[in-house]
Amino acid sequence: MIRTAGYILAVLFSLPIIAGLLGSVLPAFGLLPPLAATEGFTELFADPRFWPSIFLSLKTAVIATLLALSLTMLTLVCAHGTRLWRWLNGLLPPLLAVPHAAIAVGLLFLIAPSGWFVRLFSPSITGWERPPTAWVVPDSGGWSLILGLVIKETPFLLLAAAAQLPAVKVDAALRIGRTLGYAPARCWSRLILPQLYPRIRLTLLIILAFNLSVVDMAILLGPGNPPTFSVLLLSLVNDPGSRAVASAGALVLAAGVGLVFLSTFMLEKLISYLAARRRESGHRGNALPVWRGLAQGVVIGGLLLSVLAIVTLLIWSFARRWRFPNILPTEWTMQHWGSRLGEFASPLFTTLTLALFTMIFAIVAAIIWLEAERQNKLPKIDWIWYVPLLVPQVTLLFGWQAMALLTGTDGKWLSVAYSHWVYAIPYVVLILAVAWRELDPNWNNAASVLGAGYWRVLFRVRLPLMIKPVCQAAAVALAVSVAQYLPTLLLGAGRHQTIAIELVTSFGGVDRRVIAVLASVQSVLPLIAFVLALWIPVYFKVKRPA
Amino acid sequence: MKIITLTKNLFKSALLAAALMTTHQAFSTELDDSWDQTIEAAKGQTVYFNAWGGSDRINSYISWAADRIAEEYDVTLEHVKIGDIAEVVGQLEAAKTVGKNTDGNVDLMWVNGENFAAMKSGNLTWGPFAYNLPNASALKASDALTTDFSVPVEGLESPWGGAQLVFIYDTATVPEPPKSAAELLEFVKTGGRFAYPAPPIFQGTTMVKQLLLELTDNHDALAQPVQEADFAAVTEPLWNYLDQLHPNLWGKGKSWPSSAESTRQMVDDGEIDIAISFNPNEASAAVKSGQLPESVRTYTFEKGTIGNTHFVTIPYNATAKAGAMLVANFFISAEAQSRKADPQYWGDPTVLDLDNLSDSDKALFSSIDLGPWALPIGSGIVLPEPHASWAEALEGEWLKRYGN
Numbered sequence: 037m038i039r040t041a042g043y044i045l046a047v048l049f050s051l052p053i054i055a056g057l058l059g060s061v062l063p064a065f066g067l068l069p070p071l072a073a074t075e076g077f078t079e080l081f082a083d084p085r086f087w088p089s090i091f092l093s094l095k096t097a098v099i100a101t102l103l104a105l106s107l108t109m110l111t112l113v114c115a116h117g118t119r120l121w122r123w124l125n126g127l128l129p130p131l132l133a134v135p136h137a138a139i140a141v142g143l144l145f146l147i148a149p150s151g152w153f154v155r156l157f158s159p160s161i162t163g164w165e166r167p168p169t170a171w172v173v174p175d176s177g178g179w180s181l182i183l184g185l186v187i188k189e190t191p192f193l194l195l196a197a198a199a200q201l202p203a204v205k206v207d208a209a210l211r212i213g214r215t216l217g218y219a220p221a222r223c224w225s226r227l228i229l230p231q232l233y234p235r236i237r238l239t240l241l242i243i244l245a246f247n248l249s250v251v252d253m254a255i256l257l258g259p260g261n262p263p264t265f266s267v268l269l270l271s272l273v274n275d276p277g278s279r280a281v282a283s284a285g286a287l288v289l290a291a292g293v294g295l296v297f298l299s300t301f302m303l304e305k306l307i308s309y310l311a312a313r314r315r316e317s318g319h320r321g322n323a324l325p326v327w328r329g330l331a332q333g334v335v336i337g338g339l340l341l342s343v344l345a346i347v348t349l350l351i352w353s354f355a356r357r358w359r360f361p362n363i364l365p366t367e368w369t370m371q372h373w374g375s376r377l378g379e380f381a382s383p384l385f386t387t388l389t390l391a392l393f394t395m396i397f398a399i400v401a402a403i404i405w406l407e408a409e410r411q412n413k414l415p416k417i418d419w420i421w422y423v424p425l426l427v428p429q430v431t432l433l434f435g436w437q438a439m440a441l442l443t444g445t446d447g448k449w450l451s452v453a454y455s456h457w458v459y460a461i462p463y464v465v466l467i468l469a470v471a472w473r474e475l476d477p478n479w480n481n482a483a484s485v486l487g488a489g490y491w492r493v494l495f496r497v498r499l500p501l502m503i504k505p506v507c508q509a510a511a512v513a514l515a516v517s518v519a520q521y522l523p524t525l526l527l528g529a530g531r532h533q534t535i536a537i538e539l540v541t542s543f544g545g546v547d548r549r550v551i552a553v554l555a556s557v558q559s560v561l562p563l564i565a566f567v568l569a570l571w572i573p574v575y576f577k578v579k580r581p582a
Numbered sequence: 583m584k585i586i587t588l589t590k591n592l593f594k595s596a597l598l599a600a601a602l603m604t605t606h607q608a609f610s611t612e613l614d615d616s617w618d619q620t621i622e623a624a625k626g627q628t629v630y631f632n633a634w635g636g637s638d639r640i641n642s643y644i645s646w647a648a649d650r651i652a653e654e655y656d657v658t659l660e661h662v663k664i665g666d667i668a669e670v671v672g673q674l675e676a677a678k679t680v681g682k683n684t685d686g687n688v689d690l691m692w693v694n695g696e697n698f699a700a701m702k703s704g705n706l707t708w709g710p711f712a713y714n715l716p717n718a719s720a721l722k723a724s725d726a727l728t729t730d731f732s733v734p735v736e737g738l739e740s741p742w743g744g745a746q747l748v749f750i751y752d753t754a755t756v757p758e759p760p761k762s763a764a765e766l767l768e769f770v771k772t773g774g775r776f777a778y779p780a781p782p783i784f785q786g787t788t789m790v791k792q793l794l795l796e797l798t799d800n801h802d803a804l805a806q807p808v809q810e811a812d813f814a815a816v817t818e819p820l821w822n823y824l825d826q827l828h829p830n831l832w833g834k835g836k837s838w839p840s841s842a843e844s845t846r847q848m849v850d851d852g853e854i855d856i857a858i859s860f861n862p863n864e865a866s867a868a869v870k871s872g873q874l875p876e877s878v879r880t881y882t883f884e885k886g887t888i889g890n891t892h893f894v895t896i897p898y899n900a901t902a903k904a905g906a907m908l909v910a911n912f913f914i915s916a917e918a919q920s921r922k923a924d925p926q927y928w929g930d931p932t933v934l935d936l937d938n939l940s941d942s943d944k945a946l947f948s949s950i951d952l953g954p955w956a957l958p959i960g961s962g963i964v965l966p967e968p969h970a971s972w973a974e975a976l977e978g979e980w981l982k983r984y985g986n
Contacts (some may be wrong), residue, residue, distance in 0.1 A: 070680045164757075172832060261985055543839035544840035547638045547639075548873075
């Protein structure tokens with residue numbers, strides 16, 4: 037039975053992915069006559085915005101990914117083992133939970149010429165009575181977007197790296213290195229990082245793919261004229277005359293992601309060749325405390341930026357009047373959280389119901405899958421979970437939307453919930469798999485010997501022991517669902533408004549203070565989930581008899 | 583044998599007729615239904631109203647209308663917030679191509695100008711429903727309501743409100759605002775801060791049309807379809823002007839405000855000096871809700887600015903046509919129009935002729951306080967929109983020149 041359930045799951049998970057890819061490939065070549073009767077590549081390549089937007093996407097994605105990788109490495113080298121490292125371990129998971137769109141909005145309120153940063157120092161230090169004109173946000177070069185991506189993706193990569201540190205035996209490596217006379221930083225660069233990198237490579241590729249195809253953050257922080265490639269494609273896909281062009285673009289984007297992956301591998305080979313030669317040099321080097329301090333400063337600065345972005349959101353949500361260059365609002369109000377929030381009751385309800393559905397079904401599905409795998413009734417195929425994370429959302433979802441249009445399933449709540457599930461379950465399975473596979477089989481055996489049946493063992497022994505990872509995975513599923521913009525937009529056909537959709541679509545015109553409320557709500561929901569995920573296991577542990 | 587076949591056929595026809603009648607009762611609303619039938623048919627319907635969702639005051643207004651309609655008629659009004667209604671027109675075109683003639687996703691939509699023109703020429707509207715609305719009797723008798731960007735309306739859409747391009751500035755930073763295209767150029771060249779949203783955002787397109795109206799000598803060409811005009815010759819002064827204007831704007835012609843509303847926010851922040859708006863009373867509403875300082879004022883260019891009317895229409899394949907008609911009718915009630923004219927809630931000019939109203943309804947309008955911040959009543963000459971076809975041509979050329 038569990039084998040059948042496992043196979044059904046595999047089909048449920050792969051069906052939209054295969055259909056989605058087909059739904060992008062067919063119209064791109066004009067093979068889906070009701071939606072697209074002619075191929076779209078010619079028109080795509082003729083669009084004057086094509087090359088500029090491709091270039092912009094590549095530039096922002098590659099620079100942001102390289103910066104996130106460098107910051108991660110820098111943090112590991114300069115902060116590991118210090119008090120800062122312990123702080124980071126506490127601060128990173130909640131920061132990771134804050135959705136991209138919310139951080140983007142906070143960042144806009146922070147770094148604009150009239151933003152909080154300039155207000156903090158004007159006119160006292162800068163002498164500016166009016167906002168400077170030297171820069172604008174969002175800028176046409178895409179640097180605001182890069183900054184947003186870096187402060188969102190670095191915590192993700194850093195946590196992934198931190199999780200791998202025990203496996204590369206950091207302390208032992210440091211000890212050996214020091215004994216051989218290498219400076220600590222050299223121990224990292226010569227001994228630890230070469231082992232660590234292959235273990236975080238997949239996470240890095242996920243980030244790269246995400247940065248290349250991100251839509252919500254690019255709409256908010258990216259240039260508009262031309263926008264990034266995926267935003268350009270989004271503006272095309274809703275115009276039915278352009279379905280073929282948009283699908284062709286989605287394929288170009290996927291191919292672009294593939295090419296960038298390939299270049300990453302080649303770059304990797306080059307660097308490991310150079311690094312090997314340097315290792316052979318035997319050069320020991322000195323510890324450089326100045327660099328260490330500087331690097332710690334960069335790390336703290338990045339963290340401060342995220343935290344301040346969220347604080348700015350909260351302040352704006354309570355402001356009535358807050359003009360440049362006042363450091364704080366001159367008039368405060370609760371009105372935006374009171375009467376105004378009432379207007380968002382319906383999107384909030386949709387957000388919550390989608391998130392709960394996603395959470396419950398992702399957890400149940402992951403448990404079924406891992407149980408089947410544990411009993412050797414299913415092959416161990418972790419790679420399939422990475423597919424939706426590595427294929428650009430635009431490519432998958434344009435096709436999924438096309439198929440939904442053809443089958444009349446667009447605009448249905450269940451279609452939206454389904455898409456959230458597909459994007460949440462990979463994280464849930466990958467988080468739970470570690471704990472599931474590590475759990476000592478003797479727990480099971482002992483309980484079985486004592487006469488407990490399968491279900492009893494599962495519910496009374498295995499799951500209670502797993503409560504911590506299950507709660508964490510549930511919180512992640514909820515956070516993923518709350519943040520979903522593109523799936524909700526494309527499959528919801530405008531009929532299922534969520535907080536994420538409200539935030540992005542109404543950004544340009546709406547009252548900044550209401551936007552701040554929306555972004556705060558979007559940040560708070562996953563944070564509550566993370567607090568609960570920490571609290572529930574503790575609560576149940578206390579109640580269990582010793 | 584013959585008799586059996588005949589009976590069979592009769593039986594079949596009876597079944598078919600019965601089926602048709604049930605369908606009719608359950609789903610179909612016809613243009614010649616009486617208003618009472620419409621009210622009855624609408625009960626329990628959900629009307630998906632696709633409307634631009636970029637202004638939170640407008641969103642609040644629609645949300646208020648939804649509450650009132652639910653109370654009055656047992657109809658649920660769902661506001662589907664759209665970035666650009668042209669997308670919805672495109673979706674309807676696609677639905678028409680694949681033959682999806684019933685159960686459409688859109689019941690009512692907010693349109694005008696080139697989008698209405700596209701719907702009319704593509705037969706995407708349901709029909710002349712606007713003639714059937716009881717409240718239509720109080721509408722102004724004016725060309726502004728019977729033609730939409732020079733295209734005859736013919737009852738295919740129902741008027742909802744008026745609009746005019748205006749400028750909002752802060753008297754604390756700008757003593758004397760520019761009152762013509764030429765003065766605007768001088769203003770930005772001498773350190774004045776200005777920006778407009780990039781076309782095809784409609785306020786951006788309107789700004790470009792406004793400049794064209796002032797800069798070209800050939801006004802007759804603008805009233806005709808663009809295909810009949812010498813586009814390059816008519817628009818040449820416009821591009822010369824913009825080439826000089828753009829490097830001096832906020833964003834240096836490389837970054838653009840994401841909407842007209844954000845120019846208002848930028849005036850409050852001090853990033854720019856003059857905001858553009860398509861609502862003569864916007865400043866008043868913004869001051870009252872704490873989004874602009876009390877020192878702002880609203881004005882138009884000396885020779886006038888472009889104004890137009892916006893409408894709602896029902897697509898040919900709408901699911902809840904009866905409900906959509908009730909909503910369209912509610913939108914032109916004195917209650918809904920007076921609230922819409924009040925800058926506290928929305929604040930755009932009404933489409934009703936106050937002389938057609940009862941005294942109590944008239945009183946609803948006279949109690950509205952516009953304040954000193956709105957465009958003073960009676961000031962600001964309204965210039966007609968160019969023919970609907972100009973918008974797309976201008977947007978295309980603008981994007982080609984300044985889009986990347």
